[in-house]
Every structure is written in C-alpha cells, then in structure tokens.
Amino acid sequence: MKKKLQDCLIIGSGICGLMAAHRLTKQGMVVTILDKGRGAGGRIATRRLATSGGIEAVADYGAQFVTVSDRKLKPFMDEWRKSGILKLWYQDEKKNDRYIGIHGLRDITRHLARNLTVHQQKKVIQISHEGNWIVKNTDDSCFQADVLILTPPLPQSLELLRLGNIPLEKSLLSELQKIRYTKCIAIMGIPKKPGLIPSPGGLQLREGPVQWIADNQKKGISPHCPSITIHAEHQFSEEYYEKPDEEIVSVLGNAVKDWISGEWETVKIHRWKYSRPVTFFPELSLLLRNPGPLVLAGDAFSNARVESAALSGLDAADKLLQH
Ligand SMILES: Cc1cc2nc3c(=O)[nH]c(=O)nc-3n(C[C@H](O)[C@H](O)[C@H](O)COP(=O)(O)OP(=O)(O)OC[C@H]3O[C@@H](n4cnc5c(N)ncnc54)[C@H](O)[C@@H]3O)c2cc1C
Structure with missing residues (x-):
C-alpha cells in the first residue's frame, strides 16, 4: 500500500511556492517553505527608499503588474482585492486588466505567507533522499519531509539536483537544460525632479537599452514621494551585468531623458540573473517519482508571468495530492 504523504518541503517563497503551500496546507499536509531571500516574494519585489528628509518612496523592481486570465485564480484575486492588497491599474491595448499592489506588489506574497510556515534567509545547498527528502542549508540547519517541491528558476533547481546526485532521465x-532565462538590470530611485511619464505611469519601450519605465507615484503605490523603476532590455542587461552601478545608471538615465532628468536623490540597482524564461516546459509542473516524490515548478513550466507561476504552484500541489 502507498504511504500517505504527510509533509512537504518547498524551496522558494515566490508566488509559485506560496500557492503550492497554500493548497497543500488546506488539504491537511504539513508544509515548510525555505527561501534564501529576506522576504517572501522572489521576483515579486518591492523596495522602500527614503529621501534625506525621511519621506518614504516605494518601488516595485521585479514584476510590475499582475494579469489574470485563468478562472482558477479568480477566488485569490477576489480575496486580495477584498483585503485591500490589490487594485485594478488599467486595461492594456488588448483589453486585458492589469492589477497592481495598492502598496506594492510584494503585499500579495506577504499576505499569502502570513498563515504558512516560511523560513526566510535559508539558502538550500544540498538535497538528498534517504527514505525521505533531506534538505541542508548554508547555516547547517536541516529539514526533512516526504515530498519536495523545487520552485527556484529552473537552472538553479537543476543545479541542486546535480549536487545531490538526484538522477534525471537523460x-x-x-x-530541461535547454530552458534559458534572460537577465534584467533594474534601477529604482527617487528622482530630483518629477518625471514626465504619462498616466497611468508605465511605458513599454520598443527601442534602446530600456524596456520598461514606471512612475510609481503615478501608479499610486508611492503616494508620498516620486519614485521611478527602470528595467533594462535583456541584451543590454547581459552586456552590462558586471559593469559598475554608476556606469549603468548613467547610460540608462541618458536613454530615458525624455521622461526623467536623470538626476537622482537616491538610486539603487538590482541585477536579476534569472529574470524571465524565454522557452518553457510544456506542462505546468513536473512530478518525478524516484527516488521520492519531487515536483519541479515555477514560471519555466508555464509562462514568464506571475499568474503562470501561480498556476504552476497550484498544479504542483494537485499532482502531489493525486499521487
Ligand atoms: C524585472 C522583472 C519584471 C517582471 N515583470 C512582470 C510583470 O509585470 N508581470 C508579470 O506577470 N510577471 C512579471 N515578471 C515575471 C514574474 O515576476 C515571474 O514569472 C514570477 O514572479 C516567478 O515566480 P516563481 O515563484 O516561479 O519564481 P521566483 O519568484 O523567482 O521564486 C523562486 C524563489 O526561490 C528562491 N530560491 C532560489 N534558490 C534557492 C535556494 N538555493 N535556497 C532557497 N531559496 C532559493 C528565490 O529566493 C526565490 O524567492 C517579471 C520578472 C522580472 C524579473
């Protein structure tokens, strides 16, 4: 007789890991999430900056908005809207609704994490299977469970499997190794002068080194202080990834001088090594049965979108519940 799966370890507190945990917990499984970052969210990332006078600015520097086209996510969206976390931003040219976090997008993952067991600042360095899954972290802590779900960007999950000598069919x-991600350099900062980005506050640029620029005050997430987010285009990000911050800020600032002055009161850079997958696995998640139940999930299993990563997490949970 098959052993009933009772507990589950999830690597990654991005939207995928949190959605999987949410569903499994509801079905009575004991779930523990481990993430190397400081707060839940992964590529849903919001940062607070301050002026010299102590006024707070807010900037989303990963995902900028959420779309919802699948009915499975509607109950979550309704709950997030009712809880005052999410609001409609605007409708794009194809009439798709774009939603934003009222105080930044990371509130979604914070909200999801609040009733779950999430250990942040736990970087997993080794996984092995000896009767059950054993996961070791850089701080020497160790966790065990019947089931393991890996949600980091796929190259990082594959590296963990390789280091743990977990075999995968050739x-x-x-x-899986063919799935590649683009890099993205993100700038977030408080400009010295107000920007000229038109309402509703986000511009997709088709040419040059900048792919996206957002005025977070116009978006409504930084009510007390102007704040700008810039995302560099992927080829630029690849080429400038190792270059000094000042050089990147100068080149990108110059590229968007029609919309902002390029003078910053404060400015920060974040380098996304695995920004978005460019090719995808043809299933929402991948269940492996040997040496023990293991699911690979995340946006590489669907599409480079928050909603797709969320659906991948739900699918991972469903596969384990049916296992
Ligand atoms: C710049 C940028 C802009 C984007 N814009 C949009 C947008 O506007 N709309 C949209 O829908 N999508 C957007 N996306 C895509 C979207 O953010 C992602 O598809 C989605 O957030 C992926 O979620 P995930 O849970 O699969 O992965 P992640 O959010 O990456 O979560 C994986 C987690 O695993 C953790 N992890 C990795 N390795 C380890 C380890 N060894 N030990 C412990 N933890 C580990 C990481 O810390 C991370 O928290 C954007 C992405 C980027 C980078």
Missing part, C-alpha cells in the same frame, strides 16, 4: 534532463 532526454528529460537535456530538455
């Missing part, structure tokens, strides 16, 4: 491994 053709499957080669298919």
Whole structure:
C-alpha cells in the first residue's frame, strides 16, 4: 500500500511556492517553505527608499503588474482585492486588466505567507533522499519531509539536483537544460525632479537599452514621494551585468531623458540573473517519482508571468495530492 504523504518541503517563497503551500496546507499536509531571500516574494519585489528628509518612496523592481486570465485564480484575486492588497491599474491595448499592489506588489506574497510556515534567509545547498527528502542549508540547519517541491528558476533547481546526485532521465534532463532565462538590470530611485511619464505611469519601450519605465507615484503605490523603476532590455542587461552601478545608471538615465532628468536623490540597482524564461516546459509542473516524490515548478513550466507561476504552484500541489 502507498504511504500517505504527510509533509512537504518547498524551496522558494515566490508566488509559485506560496500557492503550492497554500493548497497543500488546506488539504491537511504539513508544509515548510525555505527561501534564501529576506522576504517572501522572489521576483515579486518591492523596495522602500527614503529621501534625506525621511519621506518614504516605494518601488516595485521585479514584476510590475499582475494579469489574470485563468478562472482558477479568480477566488485569490477576489480575496486580495477584498483585503485591500490589490487594485485594478488599467486595461492594456488588448483589453486585458492589469492589477497592481495598492502598496506594492510584494503585499500579495506577504499576505499569502502570513498563515504558512516560511523560513526566510535559508539558502538550500544540498538535497538528498534517504527514505525521505533531506534538505541542508548554508547555516547547517536541516529539514526533512516526504515530498519536495523545487520552485527556484529552473537552472538553479537543476543545479541542486546535480549536487545531490538526484538522477534525471537523460532526454528529460537535456530538455530541461535547454530552458534559458534572460537577465534584467533594474534601477529604482527617487528622482530630483518629477518625471514626465504619462498616466497611468508605465511605458513599454520598443527601442534602446530600456524596456520598461514606471512612475510609481503615478501608479499610486508611492503616494508620498516620486519614485521611478527602470528595467533594462535583456541584451543590454547581459552586456552590462558586471559593469559598475554608476556606469549603468548613467547610460540608462541618458536613454530615458525624455521622461526623467536623470538626476537622482537616491538610486539603487538590482541585477536579476534569472529574470524571465524565454522557452518553457510544456506542462505546468513536473512530478518525478524516484527516488521520492519531487515536483519541479515555477514560471519555466508555464509562462514568464506571475499568474503562470501561480498556476504552476497550484498544479504542483494537485499532482502531489493525486499521487
Ligand atoms: C524585472 C522583472 C519584471 C517582471 N515583470 C512582470 C510583470 O509585470 N508581470 C508579470 O506577470 N510577471 C512579471 N515578471 C515575471 C514574474 O515576476 C515571474 O514569472 C514570477 O514572479 C516567478 O515566480 P516563481 O515563484 O516561479 O519564481 P521566483 O519568484 O523567482 O521564486 C523562486 C524563489 O526561490 C528562491 N530560491 C532560489 N534558490 C534557492 C535556494 N538555493 N535556497 C532557497 N531559496 C532559493 C528565490 O529566493 C526565490 O524567492 C517579471 C520578472 C522580472 C524579473
């Protein structure tokens, strides 16, 4: 007789890991999430900056908005809207609704994490299977469970499997290894002069080194202070990834001088090594049965979108519940 799966470890407190945990917990499984970052969210990332006078500015520097086209996510959206976390931003040219966090997008993941067991600042360095899954972290802490879900960007999950000598069938491994991500350099800052980005506060640029620029005050998430987010285009991000911050700020600032003056009261850079996958695995998640139940999930299993990563997490949970 099959052993009933009772507990689950999830690596990653991004939207995928949190959605999987939410569903499994509801079905009575004991779930523990481990993440190397300081707060839940992964690529849903919001940062607070301050002026010299102590006024707070807010900037989303990962995902900028959320779309919802699948009915499965509607109950979550309704709850987030009712809880005052999410609001409609605007409708794009294809009439798709774009939603934003009222105080930044990371509130979604914070909200999801509040009733879950999430250990932040736990970087997993080793996984092994000896009767059950054993996960070791850089601080020497160790966790065990019947089931493991890996939600980091796929190259990082594959590296953990390689280090743990967890075998994958050759053709499957080669298919997974083909999935590549683009890099993205993000700038967030408080400009010295107000920007000229038109309402509703986000511009997708088609040419040059900048792909996206947002005025977070116009968006409504930084009510007390102007704040700007810039996302560099992927080829620029690849080329400038190792370059000094000042050089990046100068080149990107110059590229958007029609909308902002390029003078900053304060400015920060974040380098996303695995920003978005460019090719995808053809299933929402991948369940492996040997040496023990293991699911690979995340946006590489669907699409480079928050909603797709969320659906991947739900699918991972469903696969385990049916296992
Ligand atoms: C710059 C940028 C802009 C984007 N804009 C949008 C947008 O506007 N709209 C949209 O829908 N999508 C957007 N996306 C895509 C969206 O953010 C992602 O598709 C989605 O957030 C991925 O969620 P995830 O849970 O799969 O992965 P992640 O959010 O990356 O979560 C994986 C987690 O695993 C953790 N982790 C990794 N390795 C380890 C380890 N060894 N030990 C412990 N923890 C580990 C990481 O810390 C991370 O928290 C954007 C992404 C980027 C980078």
